[in-house]
Amino acid sequence: MTLVKYKYNDTSKLSEHFKVNEFKCKCGKDHDIIIDNELVPLLEKVRSKLNSKACNIYSGYRCPSHNKKVSKNNATNGYSHSGYAVDCYFLDQNRKRIPSRNVCLALEDLGHKCGIGYRCGGSANSTGNTHIDVKSRKWYGDESISMNESCCISFYDYFGIEKIITGIIAEWQTAMNNSYNCKLVIDNSFGPDSQNQATKYQLYLKNPQFHNDYVLFIQKQLNKLGYTLKEDGYFGSNTSNAVKTYQKSKNLKVDGYVGLNTITAILKEVVEN
Numbered sequence: 713m714t715l716v717k718y719k720y721n722d723t724s725k726l727s728e729h730f731k732v733n734e735f736k737c738k739c740g741k742d743h744d745i746i747i748d749n750e751l752v753p754l755l756e757k758v759r760s761k762l763n764s765k766a767c768n769i770y771s772g773y774r775c776p777s778h779n780k781k782v783s784k785n786n787a788t789n790g791y792s793h794s795g796y797a798v799d800c801y802f803l804d805q806n807r808k809r810i811p812s813r814n815v816c817l818a819l820e821d822l823g824h825k826c827g828i829g830y831r832c833g834g835s836a837n838s839t840g841n842t843h844i845d846v847k848s849r850k851w852y853g854d855e856s857i858s859m860n861e862s863c864c865i866s867f868y869d870y871f872g873i874e875k876i877i878t879g880i881i882a883e884w885q886t887a888m889n890n891s892y893n894c895k896l897v898i899d900n901s902f903g904p905d906s907q908n909q910a911t912k913y914q915l916y917l918k919n920p921q922f923h924n925d926y927v928l929f930i931q932k933q934l935n936k937l938g939y940t941l942k943e944d945g946y947f948g949s950n951t952s953n954a955v956k957t958y959q960k961s962k963n964l965k966v967d968g969y970v971g972l973n974t975i976t977a978i979l980k981e982v983v984e985n
């Protein structure tokens with residue numbers, strides 16, 4: 713995370729769909745604009761996931777005095793608007809406002825674990841704005857009800873919606889997001905982002921053992937392929953040996969590491985079965 717300063721009248725592009733001046737402070741003074749470098753890539757991801765035609769930033773950067781003025785009694789007070797957050801809404805392809813609820817769920821699907829505020833800001837109508845924050849803190853909240861406290865750890869639970877994950881790769885992506893906070897889009901596709909994470913986060917026998925959802929996922933898949941591992945999420949010697957046996961059977965390098973080649977082979981075989 714890096715805060716970057718821009719001039720007040722800067723209209724240059726930050727990304728394909730966002731310009732610097734969309735983030736400027738609403739106080740009316742012509743001071744600099746500060747934007748965290750992770751904020752715009754996240755907004756692009758949400759925009760794309762929602763198949764949105766446009767994102768309207770209702771509140772972007774706030775200078776300290778403006779923040780003090782507008783964030784009184786607001787859950788988003790303090791630092792989050794000092795370049796780390798926006799209050800915004802998205803339009804669909806017919807330029808209708810996408811409900812904040814869908815935006816919150818999209819962020820959750822993206823594995824976004826930082827602040828998300830449902831129906832925040834201004835005069836929240838039935839669709840509302842959404843507060844999107846990249847400052848690392850776990851906070852999912854409903855600002856139309858409670859302005860100060862965290863209200864849920866999952867918007868799916870909060871809205872009473874069952875999360876539908878279809879496909880083995882979606883399950884793997886969810887396991888990776890849970891294990892490493894790697895923010896993969898749950899799209900059930902083993903694309904470049906997924907492959908990068910599979911390379912970055914490898915499983916192997918070590919002390920203390922890996923213990924996470926990724927290990928559990930591997931154990932479940934190997935069991936589907938005929939192994940009889942205890943599904944406990946610990947990468948111990950039994951799991952390591954099963955991986956080696958599996959690698960040998962697929963003519964892969966037998967090293968007990970679950971890296972890109974091994975996970976690719978497992979996913980492929982489970983999909984085909």
Ligand SMILES: [Zn+2]
Nearest residue numbers: 737739775778
């Ligand atoms: Zn200002």
